[in-house]
Amino acid sequence: MKKTVWISLVLGGLAGSAGLAARGGFFAVSLLAGVAWGLANLWCLTRAARCVAEGRRGFPLAGWVVTKFFLLYGLIAWFLVGLKLSAAAWLAGFTITLAAAAASALPSLRGLFRQTSKQLLLLGLFLLPKAAEASQGAPGGPSHPPEIPNLITLITLGREGAWVDFLHTWENGIFALLIALAVGLAISLGARVLALVPGRGQAAVEGLVEWLDNLVCGALGKKEGRRYLPFLGTLFIFILSMNLAGLIPGLKSPTSRFEMTGALGLCVFLFVQWTGLRRLGLIGYGDHLLGQPRDLVGWILSPLMLFIHGIGEIVKPLSLALRLFGNIMGEDTLLGVFVALGAMAFAWSRLPVGIPLHLPFIALALIFSFVQALVFTSLSMIYIYMMLPHEEAH
Amino acid sequence: MLVSIPLILGLSPVVGGFFGWILDRALGTRPLFLILLLAAGFAAGIRETWLLIRKASEEERRSK
Numbered sequence: 001m002k003k004t005v006w007i008s009l010v011l012g013g014l015a016g017s018a019g020l021a022a023r024g025g026f027f028a029v030s031l032l033a034g035v036a037w038g039l040a041n042l043w044c045l046t047r048a049a050r051c052v053a054e055g056r057r058g059f060p061l062a063g064w065v066v067t068k069f070f071l072l073y074g075l076i077a078w079f080l081v082g083l084k085l086s087a088a089a090w091l092a093g094f095t096i097t098l099a100a101a102a103a104s105a106l107p108s109l110r111g112l113f114r115q116t117s118k119q120l121l122l123l124g125l126f127l128l129p130k131a132a133e134a135s136q137g138a139p140g141g142p143s144h145p146p147e148i149p150n151l152i153t154l155i156t157l158g159r160e161g162a163w164v165d166f167l168h169t170w171e172n173g174i175f176a177l178l179i180a181l182a183v184g185l186a187i188s189l190g191a192r193v194l195a196l197v198p199g200r201g202q203a204a205v206e207g208l209v210e211w212l213d214n215l216v217c218g219a220l221g222k223k224e225g226r227r228y229l230p231f232l233g234t235l236f237i238f239i240l241s242m243n244l245a246g247l248i249p250g251l252k253s254p255t256s257r258f259e260m261t262g263a264l265g266l267c268v269f270l271f272v273q274w275t276g277l278r279r280l281g282l283i284g285y286g287d288h289l290l291g292q293p294r295d296l297v298g299w300i301l302s303p304l305m306l307f308i309h310g311i312g313e314i315v316k317p318l319s320l321a322l323r324l325f326g327n328i329m330g331e332d333t334l335l336g337v338f339v340a341l342g343a344m345a346f347a348w349s350r351l352p353v354g355i356p357l358h359l360p361f362i363a364l365a366l367i368f369s370f371v372q373a374l375v376f377t378s379l380s381m382i383y384i385y386m387m388l389p390h391e392e393a394h
Numbered sequence: 395m396l397v398s399i400p401l402i403l404g405l406s407p408v409v410g411g412f413f414g415w416i417l418d419r420a421l422g423t424r425p426l427f428l429i430l431l432l433a434a435g436f437a438a439g440i441r442e443t444w445l446l447i448r449k450a451s452e453e454e455r456r457s458k
Contacts, residue, residue, distance in 0.1 A: 307438075308434050311409055315435075319402050
């Protein structure tokens with residue numbers, strides 16, 4: 001907080017004097033007012049956060065929140081409308097405070113920023129060819145991001161007919177089904193004859209299941225963990241194998257399309273709601289959705305809480321689906337682009353040689369496949385955990 | 395786990411606004427539900443973030 005105040009005061013002073021020289025006193029005053037407003041805002045927010053952290057939920061917390069919302073936003077209106085200060089300069093001043101606050105909170109936010117920027121970078125890599133395509137006015141047909149050609153594209157290359165359309169439409173479903181069959185076969189073969197001294201196949205399956213068991217039981221507790229391990233473990237294994245399938249020549253990652261990840265997200269959504277209904281009962285589930293009204297204020301707020309909870313329940317699986325889809329598509333597109341680049345590197349020589357430019361990205365894809373499957377599973381786990389009957393956060 | 399915060403914060407108002415828009419179109423009450431559900435979406439995003447952070451810090455405390 002102290003650091004934020006100093007940074008924003010110094011920056012605000014510099015910007016204010018620059019504004020004084022360039023635009024006149026009016027601009028400078030507006031800018032300084034923006035800085036002061038931002039600082040006051042931040043102060044109220046930190047006090048409110050401290051109240052929450054120290055467990056003082058009652059009057060002090062309400063006081064800070066009310067101060068922040070009414071007094072401070074009233075101040076904006078008064079400054080901008082009553083005193084007719086410059087809105088742009090105000091915004092600039094406020095941005096300075098915001099940047100200062102972000103900068104002083106940076107050590108803890110760095111990981112978050114890194115992750116977000118990585119996702120943005122991948123999205124950009126996907127959008128770049130799209131943008132180029134759009135600017136060239138590519139002729140019709142559904143445009144897909146560049147990918148390594150898979151078995152179905154190779155079979156149907158240059159052919160036409162209903163079966164070609166069918167294969168392309170159901171491409172992702174077909175591959176997902178194939179992968180599910182292969183994984184199911186592999187695991188059931190590994191666990192077919194359970195020996196006391198496990199062979200190689202059995203050891204691998206056992207290791208995987210044990211690791212998942214530890215993961216789920218560590219977060220949900222032994223009793224609840226065992227109950228939800230089958231669903232979560234299946235999710236993890238299925239998603240991981242679908243992600244990794246993009247690295248096998250001839251296969252593709254079904255998770256690189258939103259149809260597939262959306263379906264997975266829908267499964268999680270339905271499973272979580274079903275869990276809520278089953279574990280809380282119909283009344284308990286309704287109570288949970290209404291925000292557990294216990295007094296008059298609670299009942300008055302309950303219609304609003306219904307909306308808030310409903311949106312929250314929808315957003316959680318949707319964000320899961322979008323993240324998985326974005327990451328895997330970005331990864332596959334990256335591989336596809338670099339394979340194409342490497343293949344075209346010696347095109348001028350008309351020799352059948354290329355450079356495996358995509359090799360470093362295979363390592364990246366391996367890590368990403370694993371991390372994304374893990375993130376999907378552990379977040380689903382948390383959504384289930386939030387639905388289970390226990391003390392609710394309010 | 396905390397990785398999902400930006401996505402949830404950003405998506406919630408979008409989902410809220412979308413449902414508000416649909417309700418408005420069905421009932422012809424534009425822009426009543428759009429605004430209401432947009433606000434609810436913001437609130438939902440903040441609430442989910444808060445719960446996620448709480449769960450994360452809980453787990454951190456337990457692992458210590």
